[in-house]
Every structure is written in C-alpha cells, then in structure tokens.
Amino acid sequence: MTKSFFRQHQASLLTLLALVLFPFLVGLFEGASPAVVWANGSGTSKFMQGLAIEVFILAMFALSYDLIFGITGLLSFGHSMFFAVGAYASGIAIKSFGLNLGQTFLLVLAAAFIQAVLVGIVLPRVKGITFALVTLGMASVLHLIVMSTELGPYTGADVGLQGVIIPDFINPAVERLRLYFVAMTVFILFYLLYKRFVDSPTGRVCVAIRENEDRAKMLGYNVFTFKFAALLLSSITAALAGFLHTIYQPIVSPNTASLAFTVTALLIVLIGGVGTLSGAFLGAIVFRALDFGLRRYIGESASFINGAVYVLFVLFIPYGIIGTWRLKSLELKKGWEDLLKRFQRSMG
Amino acid sequence: MDNFKVTLRKNLVLYLTLGVLVSLLIAAAQGMESKDFVITFLRGLAVGSLTFLVASGFSLIFGLMHVLNLAHGTLYMIGAYIAWTVFVRPDTFVDLLTPLALLLSGFTLQGVWAFVAARIRLSGAMGRILPWGGMALSLVILFMTLARYPIAVWDVEVFAQSPGTYAFMADQGTRLVPEAAVFEGLSPALAVIGLLAGSLLAAFSMVWLAHPPTAPQQLTWRHFAPFAVLSLVGILALIFNEPLTAWLVGLNTNWLFLVSVVVAVLAGMGLGGLMEVTLIRPLYVRHIYQIMLTLGMSVIGVEIVRAVWGRPEFIMPKPALFTGSGPGCPATTLAAWWQLNCATILVLGGRVRVYNEIFIPLVGLVVLVAVWLLLKRSRLGMIIRAGVQDSEMVEALGINVRQVFTLVFALGVGLAALGGALAAPSLGLSYHMGESVMLNALVALAIGGLTSYPGAALGSVIVGLIQQFMIKYGQIGIAIPFTEIVFKPTPPIVPASTIFLMVIILLLLPNGLLGKKE
Numbered sequence: 001m002t003k004s005f006f007r008q009h010q011a012s013l014l015t016l017l018a019l020v021l022f023p024f025l026v027g028l029f030e031g032a033s034p035a036v037v038w039a040n041g042s043g044t045s046k047f048m049q050g051l052a053i054e055v056f057i058l059a060m061f062a063l064s065y066d067l068i069f070g071i072t073g074l075l076s077f078g079h080s081m082f083f084a085v086g087a088y089a090s091g092i093a094i095k096s097f098g099l100n101l102g103q104t105f106l107l108v109l110a111a112a113f114i115q116a117v118l119v120g121i122v123l124p125r126v127k128g129i130t131f132a133l134v135t136l137g138m139a140s141v142l143h144l145i146v147m148s149t150e151l152g153p154y155t156g157a158d159v160g161l162q163g164v165i166i167p168d169f170i171n172p173a174v175e176r177l178r179l180y181f182v183a184m185t186v187f188i189l190f191y192l193l194y195k196r197f198v199d200s201p202t203g204r205v206c207v208a209i210r211e212n213e214d215r216a217k218m219l220g221y222n223v224f225t226f227k228f229a230a231l232l233l234s235s236i237t238a239a240l241a242g243f244l245h246t247i248y249q250p251i252v253s254p255n256t257a258s259l260a261f262t263v264t265a266l267l268i269v270l271i272g273g274v275g276t277l278s279g280a281f282l283g284a285i286v287f288r289a290l291d292f293g294l295r296r297y298i299g300e301s302a303s304f305i306n307g308a309v310y311v312l313f314v315l316f317i318p319y320g321i322i323g324t325w326r327l328k329s330l331e332l333k334k335g336w337e338d339l340l341k342r343f344q345r346s347m348g
Numbered sequence: 349m350d351n352f353k354v355t356l357r358k359n360l361v362l363y364l365t366l367g368v369l370v371s372l373l374i375a376a377a378q379g380m381e382s383k384d385f386v387i388t389f390l391r392g393l394a395v396g397s398l399t400f401l402v403a404s405g406f407s408l409i410f411g412l413m414h415v416l417n418l419a420h421g422t423l424y425m426i427g428a429y430i431a432w433t434v435f436v437r438p439d440t441f442v443d444l445l446t447p448l449a450l451l452l453s454g455f456t457l458q459g460v461w462a463f464v465a466a467r468i469r470l471s472g473a474m475g476r477i478l479p480w481g482g483m484a485l486s487l488v489i490l491f492m493t494l495a496r497y498p499i500a501v502w503d504v505e506v507f508a509q510s511p512g513t514y515a516f517m518a519d520q521g522t523r524l525v526p527e528a529a530v531f532e533g534l535s536p537a538l539a540v541i542g543l544l545a546g547s548l549l550a551a552f553s554m555v556w557l558a559h560p561p562t563a564p565q566q567l568t569w570r571h572f573a574p575f576a577v578l579s580l581v582g583i584l585a586l587i588f589n590e591p592l593t594a595w596l597v598g599l600n601t602n603w604l605f606l607v608s609v610v611v612a613v614l615a616g617m618g619l620g621g622l623m624e625v626t627l628i629r630p631l632y633v634r635h636i637y638q639i640m641l642t643l644g645m646s647v648i649g650v651e652i653v654r655a656v657w658g659r660p661e662f663i664m665p666k667p668a669l670f671t672g673s674g675p676g677c678p679a680t681t682l683a684a685w686w687q688l689n690c691a692t693i694l695v696l697g698g699r700v701r702v703y704n705e706i707f708i709p710l711v712g713l714v715v716l717v718a719v720w721l722l723l724k725r726s727r728l729g730m731i732i733r734a735g736v737q738d739s740e741m742v743e744a745l746g747i748n749v750r751q752v753f754t755l756v757f758a759l760g761v762g763l764a765a766l767g768g769a770l771a772a773p774s775l776g777l778s779y780h781m782g783e784s785v786m787l788n789a790l791v792a793l794a795i796g797g798l799t800s801y802p803g804a805a806l807g808s809v810i811v812g813l814i815q816q817f818m819i820k821y822g823q824i825g826i827a828i829p830f831t832e833i834v835f836k837p838t839p840p841i842v843p844a845s846t847i848f849l850m851v852i853i854l855l856l857l858p859n860g861l862l863g864k865k866e
Binding site: 075122125126127129130132133134136137138140141144145148263266270303304306307308310311314315318 | 410416627630631634636637639640641643644645647648651652655787790791794798841843844847848850851854855858859
C-alpha cells in the first residue's frame with residue numbers, strides 16, 4: 001500500500017508550514033496583528049525574522065559543508081573560503097562597481113565556479129589530512145589577502161567591508177519579511193536539491209567514496225569527477241550563502257574567511273548530525289539560539305561554552321541530534337514491531 | 349656510480365626544490381649588508397626553533413597515534429603562561445601546587461581503580477547509578493573545598509594588581525610581593541582531606557563508568573607510587589608554603605628562570621598525559637572526531653587563558669644573564685659576554701640580542717639532538733619508531749603501546765610547553781600567540797613531511813628563515829631586476845609567502861620534502 005503524499009512527507013510539510021507562519025506567530029505572541037507584521041512593523045517579529053535569516057544563511061553554509069565532509073568524506077579546513085568569496089565578491093561588486101543584483105548573482109556564480117576549479121586542481125594530488133592542510137592554507141591566504149591594507153579600499157582590511165547599499169525592495173531594514181521569505185525559499189530549494197543529489201546515482205557514488213575510496217575506484221568510477229561535482233555544488237551553495245549574508249548584514253567581517261568560521265560549520269554539522277543534511281538546519285537553529293542566548297546572558301565567555309558544547313558532542317553524541325534520533329527510532333520501531341508480533345502470537 | 353644515479357633520479361624533485369631554496373637564500377644574502385644578513389638569519393633560526401619545538405611534538409604524536417592535535421598551539425601558549433606565573437608570581441605557584449597535586453593524585457591510581465572496578469559486580473541499574481552518584485558527590489566535595497581554598501592571585505579587573513603590572517614591575521627589578529593568602533573558614537587539614545577524597549572518588553567513578561577492558565591481575569607498589577609522590581608533594585607544599593615562597597622570591601633570576609621553564613615543561617607533560625588518557629583515548633576508533641575534539645580543546649584553552657590572565661598582552665622579564673648593560677656592552681666576544689652578561693653581542697658588525705637570537709636557537713639545537721638520540725639510541729625510541737611504522741605489530745609483540753602513546757603525547761606537549769616558556773621573554777604573551785605558531789608548525793610539517801622528524805626540523809627552519817627575510821625585505825625593499833620598481837612585501841604577505849610555498853611543495857611532493865612515500 002503506497003502512502004499518500006501528505007502522509008509520506010508529514011514532517012517536512014509541517015516544518016514548511018511552521019516556517020511560513022513563524023513571523024506571524026511571533027507577532028501574535030507579542031500582540032501584533034498579522035497585518036502589522038505584513039507591513040514590516042518593527043517589533044519582536046522583525047527581530048526574530050532577522051535571527052531566522054541568519055539561521056538560513058548558516059544552515060546553507062553548513063549544508064554545503066555537510067555535502068563535502070559528511071557525504072563525500074573530504075575533510076576540508078578551508079570551507080570558510082567558499083563563503084567569504086561569495087560575501088566579498090558580491091559586496092565589492094555592488095559597492096565598488098555598482099552592479100545590480102542580477103549581475104552580482106552571475107558574478108558570484110562565476111567566482112564560485114573558479115574557486116571550485118582552483119581547489120579541484122589540488123584535489124587529485126592530495127588526500128586525507130594533507131587535503132585538510134592545503135585547504136587550510138588556501139583559506140588562510142584568502143584571509144590574509146582580505147586583511148591586507150593594500151586592498152583596503154575594496155575589502156575594508158581588518159575593519160571589514162562596510163557601506164554596501166542594498167536596493168530597497170530587498171533591503172532588510174525596509175523589507176525584512178520579503179528577505180525572510182527569499183532566504184527561506186533559497187534554503188529550501190537548495191535543501192531539496194541536496195536531497196535529490198544524495199539520492200541520485202552520483203550522490204550514491206559520493207557516499208561510496210566516503211566509505212572506501214579505493215573500492216569505489218576499483219569498481220570503475222572516476223573518483224575525481226564525483227568529488228569535483230560535490231565540490232562544485234558545495235562551492236556554489238556556500239557562495240550564495242555569502243551573497244545572502246552580504247544582503248542581510250551591512251558588514252562583511254574578515255572573520256568569515258577565518259578558520260573559526262569553518263569550525264562553526266563543523267560544529268553545526270556535528271550538532272545536527274554528520275551526513276544527515278537536515279541536521280544542518282537543526283544544528284544551525286541550535287547553534288544560533290545557543291550563541292545568541294549565551295552572549296546575551298553570560299557575555300564574553302560564550303565561546304568557552306560553545307567550545308565545551310562542541311567537546312561534549314564529540315565525546316557523547318557523536319552522531320548528532322538527527323543521527324542519534326534516526327538510530328534510536330529504528331530501535332524503537334523494531335521494539336514496537338516485536339511487541340506487535342508477540343501480541344499477535346499470543347492472540348492467535 | 350649507478351647507485352648514485354638511481355638515488356638522484358628518485359629524488360630529483362627533492363634536490364631541485366632544495367637547490368631552488370638554497371639559491372633563494374644566496375640571492376637574499378646578496379641584497380643586504382652582511383650585518384643585516386646575520387641578524388635576519390639568526391632571527392629566522394630563532395623563529396624556526398620555536399616552530400620546531402611545537403612541530404616536532406606534533407609530528408611525533410601524529411606519526412605514532414595518527415592524532416592531529418590541533419590544540420598543540422594552545423598548549424604552547426599555556427606553557428608560556430605557566431612559566432610567566434612561576435617567574436613573576438612564585439607565591440601563586442606555590443599556593444596552587446597543593447590543590448593541583450592533590451587533585452591529580454587520585455587520577456594516577458588508574459590501575460588500582462580498574463582492578464577494583466573489575467571486581468565489583470552490581471545489577472544493571474545500580475551499576476549505572478552509583479558511578480554517576482559518586483561523580484556528583486565528588487564534584488560537590490571538590491567545589492566546596494576549592495571555593496574556600498586560599499590562593500594569592502592577581503586580579504585582571506584591577507589595574508594595580510593586573511598581570512601586566514606585575515610583569516612590568518618585575519621587569520624593572522622591583523618585584524611586587526602581594527599579601528599571602530590565609531585559610532579562613534577552612535582548616536588546612538580539612539582542605540587536604542577534602543581534596544584527596546574528592547579526587548579519589550572522582551577518578552574511581554570515572555574509571556567505573558568507562559569500564560576499562562583491561563585490568564591488572566594483581567597490584568604492586570608501582571600502581572601506588574605516583575599517587576604517593578603526588579600527594580606527598582601536595583602536603584609538603586602546604587606545610588612549607590611560606591619558606592618555599594620566600595626562597596623562590598629571593599632566588600637569583602637565572603635560577604628562577606630555569607625553575608619556571610622546568611615547571612612549564614612538567615606541567616605541559618602532565619597536561620598532555622591527562623588529555624590523552626581522558627579525552628583522546630576513547631576516540632582512537634574515530635579519527636575524524638579526534639581532530640574535532642582537539643579543535644574544541646584549542647577554543648576552550650584560549651578562553652581559559654583569556655579568563656585567567658586577561659586580554660592585554662604582557663611580557664615575561666628576561667633572566668639577569670641576558671639583561672646586562674653598561675660599559676663594555678655590547679660584548680664583542682663570548683668570553684666578554686660571559687663576564688658582563690650583556691643583553692647584546694656584536695656578530696660581524698651586527699648587534700644581536702643574546703637571548704632572542706642566540707639562546708633560543710641553541711636550545712632548539714640541543715632539543716633537536718636530544719630527541720634525535722632518544723629516538724635512535726634508546727629502547728623507548730626504538731618502540732616509538734616501530735610504532736610509527738606499524739603500531740598493531742608492535743602491540744602483537746607484547747609491548748604495551750597504549751602506555752607508549754600516553755608517554756609520547758606527554759613528551760610532545762612538554763616540548764610545546766618548552767617552546768612557549770622560551771618564547772615568553774622574547775615574543776611576549778598574548779591569548780592568540782598559539783594560533784600563529786600552530787599555523788607555522790602546520791606549514792613547516794607540510795613542507796618537511798608530516799611524520800618525519802628531520803622533516804620537522806628542516807621545514808621549521810625554512811619557515812622561520814622565509815618569514816624573517818620577508819620581514820627584512822619589507823623594510824629595505826626588493827629591487828626587481830631590469831626595472832625601477834622596488835617591491836616591499838607588507839606584513840600580511842609574510843605568513844602568506846610560507847603558505848604559498850607549502851601549497852607549491854605539496855603539489856610537487858605530496859608527502860613533503862622528507863616524508864616517506866606511501
């Protein structure tokens with residue numbers, strides 16, 4: 001018996017509904033009517049929309065990291081580079097060259113493609129830890145370039161890229177609800193694309209590479225092609241997340257190119273569950289909420305607690321929230337079926 | 349002759365790369381005066397030595413256990429801060445000795461606890477609840493004791509009592525001696541008992557929870573010796589607190605410096621051993637998670653340093669041996685330096701700071717030779733080298749590899765702590781000093797070969813030299829041949845240049861210069 005479409009995708013559809021209603025529900029909670037929220041009235045709803053946009057951006061970034069780390073098994077310490085290139089390229093294009101959003105979008109895509117090719121050149125030569133070191137090196141070079149005073153007029157050196165003027169129709173200060181829906185749509189589209197990618201034959205080969213690269217090679221797959229496909233998709237996603245970041249934040253900080261930002265992606269993926277995709281979204285929510293709450297109530301030592309959470313997750317919940325849930329739910333299901341069987345046997 | 353040709357053909361890329369590097373060095377020497385060259389060269393060696401101290405331990409650990417210890421830079425920093433504390437605030441160090449020694453003492457009884465835990469049979473629920481209960485109880489005891497334990501410490505918030513002020517005053521020669529902390533509301537005997545009991549209970553519950561797969565068949569005095577030594581040290585430090593403090597404060601700065609370096613190394617080794625036993629060991633089956641764990645540890649370490657010693661940067665004073673001045677300085681010969689203890693010495697017309705540019709490279713050289721001898725000439729070294737090749741085989745031959753793992757981890761972290769302690773008087777202390785040295789060490793190892801000990805030395809020296817020559821040429825500028833342009837590398841290009849070199853070398857030789865081909 002095939003389940004109906006709604007039964008099959010219950011959880012996803014409920015999440016989608018919750019995401020669409022989220023700004024209005026927050027507004028109602030405060031006493032603001034949906035009409036006020038619709039008109040971008042200031043208040044808690046607008047603030048929470050901002051947090052949610054950040055979550056979407058982080059989730060996209062973590063999703064792209066999950067694809068190359070969790071699915072394809074490439075350990076990269078330079079993932080922040082993908083994000084930073086998108087953020088800086090779009091920021092400089094809008095601010096210094098006065099391109100419109102469409103042109104910027106194309107430029108970001110091109111930049112993402114070029115950097116994927118750059119990493120792709122290194123890819124067949126180095127493996128494992130060495131790949132991690134080379135990507136770390138590349139990201140450090142970008143971090144240093146961005147920080148250098150020579151490029152100050154473009155990148156803003158160590159202060160960060162400031163004063164990017166975003167057109168009104170999508171400016172977060174004016175039309176935040178619209179940006180919320182745009183970010184949500186982009187994220188959901190990418191999430192669906194990733195789901196499809198992982199379930200496709202190409203994605204299966206990527207998983208095979210993660211499990212045993214030599215065996216995948218012996219089966220006749222050109223390992224490099226598949227790794228590069230994953231890398232390209234990941235690069236484009238991260239760069240678009242960076243583009244969204246530039247639209248949402250008035251400042252692009254050089255921290256987006258640092259190792260710490262890669263660690264953030266790693267932390268998010270770890271909280272949600274490595275290789276689960278949906279874990280990236282859940283992890284981003286938990287991470288942003290935790291970070292926000294800690295900074296607000298504890299202050300400076302927030303990153304200490306972030307580090308501690310990280311270590312605790314590695315030690316005690318290595319499969320993350322979603323991963324552990326999946327493991328346990330199988331167990332629960334099995335126990336439930338056993339119980340049913342025993343019941344039936346005793347009955348008949 | 350044939351043999352030579354074969355070797356040449358096999359290592360052609362390596363020789364070419366080395367040739368290019370040497371010619372670069374010669375070209376660099378042409379562009380500046382000889383005194384500038386000497387100073388820059390020695391500075392490069394100094395940076396190389398500090399990098400080497402971090403990189404060698406890192407490479408030993410990675411080679412033997414395949415653990416990429418990304419917290420190594422943070423441990424280097426912690427070594428520096430510990431050395432600073434002992435040097436500038438001996439009273440704090442003596443006060444801390446007792447609680448730390450007693451806290452650790454319980455955990456040295458690993459074997460005993462495994463022996464006991466293996467002999468306790470409890471039903472499922474009790475077996476799970478009791479260890480957690482013991483853990484909670486021990487935490488309560490420790491918290492209650494430690495909260496009232498008196499420690500004379502600086503205050504990050506108050507300027508007159510901040511670490512920076514103490515460092516400055518000690519540097520000026522007038523050491524501030526703050527009031528000693530006294531016991532209030534807690535008798536010393538009760539404190540000792542509380543700390544001991546808490547530590548024993550915590551260690552036992554931990555071992556009980558973990559269910560160690562191997563337990564000793566019978567207990568000998570060896571299982572109790574470390575505990576006896578540690579607890580004795582703790583109690584003696586409490587009894588002789590005042591005379592010990594007075595002795596350390598009155599000590600000649602040269603000896604005090606030696607004491608602080610030794611303490612930093614020992615503390616680093618203890619920290620390393622503890623980290624391996626408690627955090628790294630459960631994860632040997634999941635290597636990726638070890639990397640993530642050490643990343644998390646490095647974040648936590650930086651935050652701890654920032655919370656305890658504060659954000660502002662300060663410097664550790666140099667010992668009297670390297671701070672002399674007055675008539676006859678800078679010294680022209682080593683003999684003259686030995687008599688006057690000048691801060692600087694003349695080498696080929698260049699004024700060279702003795703501590704920064706001669707002492708540090710010398711220590712680096714001594715460590716290089718010492719560890720080399722340890723690896724090549726001792727039984728432990730033989731086991732380590734065999735373990736790097738194939739640790740399972742070594743285990744099958746009946747050698748306790750786990751113990752060697754702990755030892756090497758402790759040794760590696762001890763080397764990093766030594767580097768930090770040496771760097772504290774020359775480079776100063778800041779909470780981000782670990783990051784830059786970690787990046788340098790990673791680059792050096794990638795250049796030299798990740799698991800190769802000589803590779804670590806070669807890579808570190810290359811990194812140090814390139815950085816210092818780039819900095820020097822940033823001041824005087826490079827005249828690009830056939831043009832009028834004078835190119836001045838700016839500070840951000842300095843680290844970028846070594847990373848650039850790393851990427852090129854990894855593309856040419858994926859295993860680094862001296863790394864073995866797989």
